[in-house]
Amino acid sequence: MSRVQENISSDGRLGEIFFKYRDYSPIPLILILLIVAEPTVLFASFGLSFIFFGEFLRLYSVSFIGPKSRTRTRTLGQKLIEDGPYGISRNPLYLANFFICFGFACYSGKIWFVVVASFVFYVQYHYIIRFEEELLSREFPDTYFSYCERVPRLFPSALPDFEKLRMPENFFLSLRTEKRTLSTICVVLVFLLIFNS
Numbered sequence: 777m778s779r780v781q782e783n784i785s786s787d788g789r790l791g792e793i794f795f796k797y798r799d800y801s802p803i804p805l806i807l808i809l810l811i812v813a814e815p816t817v818l819f820a821s822f823g824l825s826f827i828f829f830g831e832f833l834r835l836y837s838v839s840f841i842g843p844k845s846r847t848r849t850r851t852l853g854q855k856l857i858e859d860g861p862y863g864i865s866r867n868p869l870y871l872a873n874f875f876i877c878f879g880f881a882c883y884s885g886k887i888w889f890v891v892v893a894s895f896v897f898y899v900q901y902h903y904i905i906r907f908e909e910e911l912l913s914r915e916f917p918d919t920y921f922s923y924c925e926r927v928p929r930l931f932p933s934a935l936p937d938f939e940k941l942r943m944p945e946n947f948f949l950s951l952r953t954e955k956r957t958l959s960t961i962c963v964v965l966v967f968l969l970i971f972n973s
Contacts, residue, residue, distance in 0.1 A: 791907025826879030833872035839944035
């Protein structure tokens with residue numbers, strides 16, 4: 777057993793469970809969304825903007841972290857990623873997930889659903905991030921803590937300097953890794969259109 781697999785706290789263990797099943801935990805919210813959604817032009821436009829921005833941020837982030845973003849284990853990469861979006865948020869993939877979740881919640885046209893979805897997202901990703909922070913602090917003790925001091929956990933502390941953000945060598949390679957998320961977004965949008973036509 778490696779040192780990153782030892783001494784995981786109770787919060788970390790709960791986060792590991794959420795992490796392992798994070799592709800399936802949104803299903804109840806999606807089913808509720810399909811039942812209660814009554815989108816208006818304003819709410820639908822607002823929601824779609826967040827969804828598309830969130831998926832763009834996911835593609836951008838995945839292009840730096842690579843296929844390991846899809847792992848279901850405690851396996852970490854060989855180095856701490858601090859480049860690109862990881863220079864403005866320690867968890868840009870989860871920030872992107874928030875925008876997608878918030879976008880679908882806005883699309884519903886129901887303020888109460890926005891509140892419920894945001895709360896569920898917060899609880900789940902609070903523990904997932906705690907789990908990952910424990911692993912990273914053990915795997916990269918020399919660099920992770922200084923990285924945490926420089927870069928906020930989730931939401932950037934200020935708007936990034938877009939001129940200084942590095943683009944990946946091949947942005948479109950991340951599409952292969954993202955095909956499941958892209959497919960899910962498209963399927964949910966199609967069902968929303970069908971249910972509300």
